[in-house]
Amino acid sequence: MLKTARLSAACAVTMSLGLAGCAAPMEESSPNVVLTFADGFSEKHPLGAGTVQPFLKYLEEHGEAVGIEIRRLPPGTIGSTKDHLTLMRTGVVDMGQMVPSNQPTQLPLSAVADLPGISDDPCAALDALMPMMREGGILYEEEFKAMGVRPLFTMPIVGYEVVTKGKKVESAADLEGTLLRSAGGVSDRVLKHYNAAPVNIPGSDIYEAISRGTVTGALMAPLSIPEYGLQDVVHYATDGANLVNLTSGFGISIETWEELTPEQQEVFDGASLLAQTEGCQAQIDADERMDQVLVDAGVELTEITPEQREAWIDRLEPVHEEWLSVLESRGSPSREVYAEFQRRLKEEQS
Template sequence: MMPGQNASPKRNTTSRTLRYFTTAVVGSFALSACAGTASENDASPTSVEASPLRLADDYAPSHPFVEYGASVFIEEAESGGVPIDYFPAGQMGTPEDLAVLLETEVLDVGSTAPAYLESKFPLSSVSDLPSDVSDSCVAANAMMDLLGEDGILYEEEFKPRGLRPLWVAVLPGYELQTATKRVESPEDAPGLLIRSAGGALDATTDHIGAQAVSMPGGDAYEAMARHTVDGVGFTYISAHQYGLEGVADYSTEGLNMGSFVLPYVITEKAWDNLTPEQQDSVTRSAKVANNSLCEGVNEETAIAKREMAEGGLTYVPIEGENAEAWDELLAGVRDDWATSLNDAGMPGSEVLEAYDEAVAKYE
C-alpha cells in the first residue's frame, strides 16, 4: 500500500457524476488544438482555473481500470476543485491514438499502455515480464516508484515526451487458458498457438516455444471456439470478462507469465496550467486512485477465479519440479529483455534491477 493511503476499493454509484462525451467532439478538440493556440499559450494558471481536464482511455465504465481507478480519480479531483471531462470506452480512439492525442495536447490526461506502444515506452514494459508478483498493489506501488519524478522510467521515457505519470493500473498474473490441452510443464507448451496482448507477452510466448497470435481480446472466445488458437494468455479477470470458461477446459495456476501495466499520465502543459492547489488535488486524487485500483484488481481477481471454476474451468497448479522448470525457462525472458535494450543503448538492466528492488520493498 502507498504510504499514507488507506482508501478501500470503490465501486461506481449513481451519486458519482462522470462526464461521458461522444466521439462527435473529437473533431472540435482537434480543431481547437490547432486554432487559438496563441491565446491559450498566453493564459495563466489563474485564467484557465475553471477549464476541465480532458481525460480519455479505451475501457468501458464497468472495467476495473475505470470502476476502481479513473472514476475514483475523477470523483476525488472534482471534489478538490478540478473538473474533468471524461471520454471512456475508446471514444477518442485506440491506445495508439490516445498517445498521439496526449503528445499533441488534444488530451490532458490519458492511458498509455507500453504493451501497445512498445516503440514509445520499451522500458516501461518491465512489469509485464514474468515474475512471482501476484499482488496488484505490490506491482503498482513498485511501478510508481519508477514512474515518479525521481524515477528512472519518468526520466527516460515520460519526461522527454512531456508526460507526467499520475497512477498506474496493473493486472498481474497472466496464465495460459487452453481449449483442450492441459499445460503443466514446459514440455506441454511448444507448438501451441496462443493469443497474446503484444509487447513482453509476445516475447514470453515465443520463448516457451508457443506461437504468439495477435488479435483483439474480444475475438479470443470465438478463436478458441473455432480452434483458430489453442489458447490465450490472460489474467483471470480478463479471461472471465470474455467468458472463456465457456470454451477453455484448463488454466494454469501460478505460472505468472507476466502482467499488463497501464500508466495514466497528465501532460506537462496541463500540469503547469493548474494552480498549486489544483496540483495538490490532482496528486492526492491520483494516489487514492492508485490504491483503490490495485485493491479492486486483487478483489476482482479472486472473484473471477472462483466464478470460472464454478463455470467448469479446471485449474492446473504449477508446483514442485514443474514450477522450478518454468522459473528457469522464464528467467531467460527477463535476461533477453534487458540485454536487447542494453544493446539498443537503453538502460534495460538498470530498469529491471530498479523494479526488482521496488517490488522487494513492497512485498
Template sequence: MLVNNRTRKPGRLRRLLQASLLVTAVAGTALPAFAQTPLTLKFAHRFSSKHYLWTDAGAVFTEQVKQASNGRIAFELYPAGQLGKDYFSLLRSGLADIAIFIPSYESEKLPMSSVAELPGMYANACEGTRRYWKLARPAGVLGEGEFARQGLHVLFVAAMPPYTLMTTRKPITRLDEVQGLKLRSTGASMIKTAQALGGVPVQIPSSETYEALSRGTVDGAIFLHYGLPPYNLEDLTRYAVDGVNLGGGVIAFAISQQAWAKLPTDIQAVMTQAAQATQETFCQGLDEDDRKIREDMVKHRGHQVAQLTPAEISRWNDKLKQVIDAWLADMQAVGQDGKGVLKTFQGTNGQEI
C-alpha cells in the first residue's frame, strides 16, 4: 500500500468540479442555511495536507459537504497523524469523528478487506473501487460485519490501480527469470505473491525503496506506475511486465457510528451523496494518472514494458492461484467466511458490480 506524504499533481480542481456537478445533480439544491453555529466534525488522517489521498479525495469530499450543506457542517482537520495513528481508538473515544483507514495496516481488525489485495481481483482502480464498495458499504457484508464491529460507518472507499512487477537491471519475459530475484514487497498478500512467482520478498517501506533499488539491495519491486513519481522511482524501474495482475490495495474513509447517528437525516444524505461523487471521480483520476505516467515513462524515460505471451500469462496465473488458496486458508483459520467474501467481491461471471 502506498502511503507516502510527498506532493503529486492530481488535477484536483477538475475532479472537484466533477464531484460538485454530481452532488448537485443528485441533491438538486443545497440545504437551507440556518443562523446557527455549524456542526464541526473532526477529520484525522496520517497523510500530509498535500498527499493525493487528501487533495483528490478527502479534501474534495469535505468541500462538497460544506457547500451542499450551506455551511451547516464544518471540518476540523488533523493531518499527518497529529492525534496519533490508532484511528479506531480516536474515533471510539470521540477525539476524532472521521478518519482514513488502510485495511492492510489493520489486518487484525479488518481481515476480510484483504480480499482486494489478492492477485487478479480487478482490472483497474474504478472496477476495484466498485467491487470493494459492494462489500464495505454500510449494507455490505463487511460494512455490517468487520467495520460495524469497530464502530465505523464507511462513507466511501478507493482501490489503487493493480500492481505489476518492475525491475531495475534486466527485463522479465518468462516466469523462470523471476526465480531468486529480491523483490520489494509489503503486506501478507504481496509477500506471498513474490514467493509464488519464485522471488525473494524483502520488506522495505515505500520511503526506503529508492535507496534499496539504487544500491541493488533489491532487484525490483511489486509496484504500480501511479506510485512511482512520489518516490522518484521513474528512472530506476526501467522494466515492467504487462499481462498479469499482482494485486492491489484499498483505502476506506469512515465516520464513527456515534458521530453518524447524531447527524440530521438531511445532512446524512448530503454526506452520502458527496462521498459517492468523490469516490467515482477519484477512481477515474487514479486510472487516468496511472496510464499517463506509464505512457510518459515509455516515451521519455526509456521504460520498457514486456507483454507476456498467452502461455506465459497462464504459467504466472497458475502460480498466483497459490496466493488466493493461502488467503482462503488463513481466513478459515480465524473463522471468517473467505469463500463467501471472495465470491461477492468477484461478482458473477466477471460482470460489473
C-alpha cells in the first residue's frame, strides 16, 4: 500500500527537522491512494486561489474515478517551503512546494527565470521553463531527478517592486544603505548591487519587521502585499521597476509518482495543466488591480518609466554573469541552461 512502508522513516525525518505533524498511515481498507499535499499559500493569496485551488479541485473531481484522494495539510503546519524538498524525498509528504531561491544549494539552476530583466511576462516564462523541468529536460536531469522529485507545475512570479516605510525610493541610488526583506537567492544579489542589505525574514514576520523599523521595507511581488497586510504599514512603493522574479512550483516524489497507475498520472497531468493556465491569468489579473489596492490604502506609488527602468536594470547587468560564473565554477551547466531558457523565451514571445 502506497506510503505505508515509508511511514516510520518519514516520521523520524519529520522529528529530526523539528517539524510538527506526521502523515498518518492510510487505512488498509481504503480503496484509494491517499496522498498528502503541502504548500505555503493561503487561500486568499492570488496564487493560492489561482494555482493550488484549481489543482486540488481538479483532483477532487477526477481523482475518485481512478482511486486518488488528496489530503492537504494546512499551510505552514509541516515546516516552511524550504523543507518541502526534503519532506518529499523522505516520504513525509507526497507533494510539496519548490522555490529555487529558497533552495539555492539543491535547485540553483532552476532559478534561471528569476534573473533581473529576463522576463516580465509570467505566461511566457512559464511556457519556456516548464519543458526544461519535465523528464528529459535539462533542469530535471541536472537537479530534480537527484532530489527524487518530479515537478508538476511551476509559476514564475514576475515584477518584484520595492515597498518602504518612511523612505521614498525614486531611483536606484535611493536604495543605498537600506535594509530590505529579500526572498533570498537572486533577490539577494540584486539588492547587493544597489548597495542595499538583504534581510531574510519569514513571510509571517514581515509586517512586524517593517512596522518596528527592523527593515526599511521589502523587495517583493505587489500581488503578495495584501497577503501580509503590508498596505497598512508601508508608505511608498515603486511601480514599474520590475527588478527580479521568483519561481515557485509544486512537485511530487518520484517514488510516489512511479507507484501511480498511468490513469492516475494522467489525472495529475490534467490538474497540473489547469493550475498553470489559471495561475498565469490569476497573476496577470492580480497585478492589474494591485495599484488601485495600494492607492486605496494610502500607499504612494512612484512610477518608474521604461526609460528610468533602463538605468535600474543596467546596474544589474553583472548579476547574470555572476550567477553563470558561480554555478559554472561548481560544475553546473549554467550557460547551457541560460541559453536554452533564453531561446525558449524568445520563441514564446515571438
